[in-house]
Amino acid sequence: MAQADELLDLIGDIYHAALDASRWPDVVGRAGRFVGGQVASIFSKSPIAGGGDVLCQSGIDPHYCRLYFEKYVKLDPATTGQYFAEVGQPIAVSDLMPQDELRESRFYQEWAAPQGMVDFISTVIDKSATTAALFGVFRFEQDGLADDAARMRMQLIAPHIRRAVLVGRLIDLKSAEAQAFGAALERMTVGVGLVDRLGRLVHANAAARALLEAGDPLFTRDGRVAVRDGRSDQALQDLITRCAAGDAALGTGGSAMLMTAQDGTHHIAHVLPLTSHARRAVGRMVEATAAIFVRNAALEPPQAPELIAKAYRLTPAELRVLLGIVDVGGVPEVADLLGVAETTIKTHLRRVFTKTGAARQADLVKLTAGFALPVSA
Structure with a gap:
């Protein structure tokens, strides 16, 4: 009964925030604690161009927040999976990759571990062609990995946060998309x-x-x-x-x-x-x-990695390895770039070969060339 009352009060305050934006920091903090974490945020980021913006947060260290969008958003192994998630679907980093693989990454060792973070559970609020807006809750060592209770609580409040955010126009994906659009153009070869x-x-x-x-x-x-x-x-x-x-x-x-x-x-x-x-x-x-x-008039790297992932049913980790092989060229170099062991890269590469039917790394370059046109109908 106490949890039901807490949920009703929280939902009421969520909709109040739609009418009074000054309430959002408090509401986001309470929503994060309801889900099971002390730090929470509503933010946007782009898996294509990198970068993003914090729209509202509670409890985040400004230093690490700035570092994330300046450097580590591009190294975050969960970004692609989060972008592909359905709107309203709770998804944790632990759902996307094994913990031992996460702990090997530069992102974890240089950004998450120093803060004591072990997991992050989020839900997509809105999505455009290049940008996703999310509500997310950080899990620390004392909280443990996201469990079924956290997923259930996220599912209970996520629809209300989404409606309130969209009604209150806290986010403007057109503006975010315009910024990501310009950044994406600069990154294109x-x-x-x-x-x-x-x-x-x-x-x-x-x-x-x-x-x-x-x-x-x-x-x-x-x-x-x-x-x-x-x-x-x-x-x-x-x-x-x-x-x-x-x-x-x-x-x-x-x-x-x-x-x-x-x-x-x-x-x-x-x-x-x-x-x-x-x-x-x-x-x-x-x-x-x-x-x-x-x-x-020669081979160019793909400009639509999500199409490759969908075409061959690649996981986010497998897609990162495929693109790394195409861009960088070798297992040792890709392992160094992603900050993981060479054995991890080799394991994912074998799966990529199986799913795509390629036999050599050169075949992967030729395969991705079919996705090189930078436009679609």
Whole structure:
């Protein structure tokens, strides 16, 4: 009866916080203690771009909080699994990976262990294409790993926290997504340029800026993106003009064209309209009507790891090893990058080989190349 009364009082205060934002820190702390931990937070983070933001917290050391988003969010082995979790589904780090594997990771040794943390149970509040917002409760040594009682209590309050958060607009995933969008562009090896209906460059990521500065095959002329070869330039300008009409003109997948640099190397430009359906939001961020993706006509690393994971039913740990092999190249290097033993990497790699049908590491590189297009319909 006491627990039922506590739950009813907590739910009432959760909805009060939707109307009075100043109540959130106290409510989040009480919710965390109800679930079974002394520290709790509502925050957002991106598995693609890294980074994130604390929206409301109770009991978190500011130093470690800052360290997490500046450095360790990219090393957190639970990030991918948390992002893939269904909205409202309680999930603990101990559900995603064995404790001995977690304790071997740099993330645990350098960030979690110094604070005495042993587990973290969370639920997704909302999710966008690049960002997830979560309510989470940290478990310390005295609390032990998340158990069935913690999961049950999280399930009891998670729907109410989600509704109150969304009603109270504590989070704005559009803003978070815009930040993650910009960060993701900078991390891409594919050159990405956003242009208006006249072909004027509105935004370019680092890879695109390098291409434009080199001036071959792309360059800027009076602020407009152009191609050195006259015929290719005419084709590009035509595609940009047609993007103003949206999917009706170019189709949902946009259109691609081949460009040749003076040294004979080939580049592929993929032009995608930003004026229709869900892509309008991206266009409004920077007042662009088209995105131009440019890459060398060679294998590129995948830009949609979640598609690979779903296609081959890879666990988050297996996906990290696959991407590590593609990006870094060898078991020792991947083990050092992830801060785990080489035997752990080899175990996951064997499972990746089994699930994908690949026989060698080189086969994994070829496999991921099929996911290299940076756009989807």
